[in-house]
Amino acid sequence: MSDQPELSVLEAIREALFEEMGRDERVMVLGMDVGRLGGVFRVTRGLMERYGPERVVDTPLAEGAIVGASLGLAIGGMVPVAEVQFLGFTHQAFHQIGPQLARYRFRSRGRFSAQVTIRAPFGGGTRTPEFHPDAIEAQFVQAPGVKIVCPAFPDDAKGLLLEAIRDPDPVLYLEPQRLYRSIRGPVPPGDHTVPFGSSRLVREGKDVLLVAWSAAVHLCLEAAGLLAQDGVEASVLDLRTLVPLDVAGLIAAVEQSGKVVVVHEAPLTGGFGAEIVATIQQEAFGSLDAPIRRVAARDTPYPPGSMEDYFLPSVRRIVAAARATVEY
Amino acid sequence: MSDQPELSVLEAIREALFEEMGRDERVMVLGMDVGRLGGVFRVTRGLMERYGPERVVDTPLAEGAIVGASLGLAIGGMVPVAEVQFLGFTHQAFHQIGPQLARYRFRSRGRFSAQVTIRAPFGGGTRTPEFHPDAIEAQFVQAPGVKIVCPAFPDDAKGLLLEAIRDPDPVLYLEPQRLYRSIRGPVPPGDHTVPFGSSRLVREGKDVLLVAWSAAVHLCLEAAGLLAQDGVEASVLDLRTLVPLDVAGLIAAVEQSGKVVVVHEAPLTGGFGAEIVATIQQEAFGSLDAPIRRVAARDTPYPPGSMEDYFLPSVRRIVAAARATVEY
């Protein structure tokens, strides 16, 4: 462990791209500003110099075409890793994701598959303008055929991205922009994959379970630290992938305490937290000792960056919800 | 009651359009084929003859422009009622709905509002091709600012549409295509509105509550009929609007029996049923005597019409889920 290099989330993603483009010459990267500039966050910096402008491509400003062409590229034998500049702009490509990319294997009865990864940064906490922080992952859950992946740590960022690129089905790979450079951690060098549908218990505690994904995992860890000071021991479960969902891992974690708080950055109503609650109460009804609380963003449009703290879930709200749940 | 004319759902919608265009000259209807043809389902038949081609407009084939222009029309003082030919094709306009229409009041701090109604037929049961039956209502729930309305009966079809057109905020008005002509019922003539956020208990029974919206309400009623033959008394709650959600009405109905089945035509995972479950278990945890079961479509793409019965929720599955819940 200790001899693994420490990387940021951003570096881990970049390393995965560098390695996989080296390993598989069908892999290509496309998107706005990903080439010469290396992307607005510089995630793809250096890729174009290394692999050339045929495989690292600056596209016109058209999200629908980026996704739609990626499907065609995959049918033609390439393995596209498309970047959408911010998840909020997948709205512009929505009709090419759920109804096209996700259904092409089904529609063609397996003749064609869409081995396409869409990378997109998302999430709040960086005071970025409208659309840029939108956490709209739940809107893709109703598009069967696509997988939804959301790492929260550097090692998972690498392992899940390599898994995504190799997955024969389309994957939405969501990058926690507030964590890009703010956390570092050991990342296994070389080939390292993390299977989809396996959650990760990142902290163990007997009193209450906090369930989250992406950047919210770190809010939960912080909350768990505060709760521990008061003698409340919280587990934190990082789902890592929403589709497929690790139902078995989730239920096993729930059964430890029978008390659950779900945390996400998207607005409360209709967020993926609702699915987590519905799944738990169906599969572990007998183990539940308190209602499952959800700590989420408010049911409003995303406000200007300077006001996002009023909107987003906070450590304080998580702590309060966990206490109320434990004391129920 | 008995002197109210019996109309089909389709006729009730048409009546509302005729009346409101007569009442308010700012109201206009736009969409593909809505004018000369009267729409692919003939919902708008006769409107163009009556109100002229300036107020009833056949547009080019571009859903994004239909919705985006409707926002501009509203800002300019018109009250557009836009038809999207099938809800599945709102995918093409997705970036103009959640991020634009829904947020314009917020973004402009109330200077501009988007008094726009988007009508779209949806739902299965008519053996229609891909996209045409897609029940993607849940994808709009994470777009705060828009309201989601889904009538299941002729009187509500009229009353909710009039309410939608007059609502100063954008409304997605979802029409149950399989009910268009298959059910009839009394419809109050003249001005008749149904407030949003008020659910309707369409059948009362003490043993179990079936919660649904749109066409699935009728599946529940059929199931309740069958259950009654076996001595199981089911209530059926028609939510009528998903956003705003009638939480108080929902909880009151849940508390009658403490046993709940939620039914919807959209795929299970991440459907609006999850939100219903999450809300109930939060607000009525103590009253629940059994896990809430969800009966929904499968987590697959919509299959060809000839195979939709394998995909959709069926009366049989609802009956089975209700029995299992009662016997829990």
Place this chain on the structure above:
Amino acid sequence: MIELLGVDGTVRGTSPMTSKQVVDALRLMLLSRAVDDRLIKLQRMGRVGVYGPVHGQEAAVIGSAMALDPHRDWIVPASREHPAMLRHGLPLMNMFATYMGNFDAAAIPDGVRLLPRQQAIGAQLPHAAGLAWALKLRRAGGVVAVYFGEGASSEGDFHEASNLAGVMRVPLVMLLINNHYAISTPVHRQTAATELAARADGYGFPGFVVDGNDLFAVYATTLDAVNRALSGGGPTLIECRTYRIGFHNTSDNPKEYRDPAEVDEAEQRDPIERVRRFATREGIWSAAIESAALDEIRSQIETAQRQVEELPRPGAAAIFEHVYEQLSPRLEQQKAEALDDARPS
């Protein structure tokens, strides 16, 4: 507007097609019309869901397809181009299976360079641009021919795909089948442009308008575009001006929105009749040849239809196949429930 074959069957200059090609095209046109008739009949009998006929557009669809090499080029169809798909290698049985609701039997067979029909208007255009891009990147040779209607040309997908194809200079032939209607909407309500082909200019590649009822003009213009694409010249937009003589599909009744005189006039420019006249004059076609061809077509159709009818219908399990390469545990569970459910009680 490029025109070569007159309504009277005379050709301007020499025929761009060999005699064999002309005869092949004519047979395919007749097959197309016979398929229209059969599928409309089956729909009326409740054995087909919805069907949209090719009637009137045969020259545009077949003339362009014949300029392609099925072993080298790809076709990305919209939904009214099954004669092109058949010519490119789709078995007639698979085509019948498409409309008769047997989706497994409808699949594009391995090796056939065709994408499935597209029900979302215009959505196939970015796919085609991407596929052509892949051919270029892999130096695979070949071009992609993508079909779409004048209605589709109003969608954002058309624009984004065209512009991307121009920038990447991909081997793409864009076949805009302007049949003057999108359901009930006439082309003059679809756009104020006098020529849709003029849009190519705004994407940096050539555009042409051809008489889409003229087999030779369509064929020759497409062949030029294919050759340009093969030699690295990038995309071409070809607007084929034709007319949808039939209804939009079997749920439609065009009398509700268009003047029958317009249809009568279009019938005068029937794309099959002109080829028949040309071929007859050339001595490569006759009433006797046609009658034999029609017999053969009828039997082909009978066989295809029977084959589909004899197939087992896919069951509940089929909807869980090809969702992902592998089912998740949740989908496995749903599949088990569905199989249980589908069992007679």
Place this chain on the structure above:
Amino acid sequence: MIELLGVDGTVRGTSPMTSKQVVDALRLMLLSRAVDDRLIKLQRMGRVGVYGPVHGQEAAVIGSAMALDPHRDWIVPASREHPAMLRHGLPLMNMFATYMGNFDAAAIPDGVRLLPRQQAIGAQLPHAAGLAWALKLRRAGGVVAVYFGEGASSEGDFHEASNLAGVMRVPLVMLLINNHYAISTPVHRQTAATELAARADGYGFPGFVVDGNDLFAVYATTLDAVNRALSGGGPTLIECRTYRIGFHNTSDNPKEYRDPAEVDEAEQRDPIERVRRFATREGIWSAAIESAALDEIRSQIETAQRQVEELPRPGAAAIFEHVYEQLSPRLEQQKAEALDDARPS
């Protein structure tokens, strides 16, 4: 390309603007540049989130805005057109509030015919088409001027809006500000078209390319378009060829992707300098006038900035305002929680 005012400040023919207009334009251009400087400075101090300067594009933005009547016409901006918004009636304080994160104070005041800035590239184009359509339907008079970049011209929204505007023949002036870059992407990677204005042809209305660094050419071409629209002639597309001299925004560093020589060259064609030369030669401008103007601008900016700084910052309740006209019970509950939450513990 339409050109009237040379780099040396000489005009081809007579000036299309009155002396007063020229002086007003020059003041606005100087204000724009001073605002750029101030907001960049405030961003560096952490008091502004992100700012995208107008630097280099002043003639395109201001020349077009000056052809509009604020009491009659509407402006639908993208995000780099605040000088046009100011000229159209947006108070400078509201503009500062936009960037300093006070969204309530940033709102477009009642009566000012402006839509808010748009962060989703291209999304404002269908809104503009719809608004122009409403003006036509209500016989309100006036036109809508919509701004967008050459990057935005690749989005589906551009296409769908243009085509709809053409069909409905709405009073719309489409101002395509081709500043040669979309973040790092140069226009030759954005499109293979040699002229973006050529796209107008494909929508059935006229398109023009103008030297976007030429105040007079932009003004005169826009005025023609406004008059055409007012007299029922429908939309016009105007491609203003200019150059983004500054960075894309304060998070960007153009040295990473473009040759400084290119920028030096663009500086030679500075849009302000030519107007200054012209006005000086005409005797309506001098160093003394400029220095007084700059003093006045500085004090305007000081005032606006101070006004914003003195405003109370919106609190938690503000995010629940203007979601809907009326809050649902669920939102009421969330609001109560949020207010509770925002209280110091």
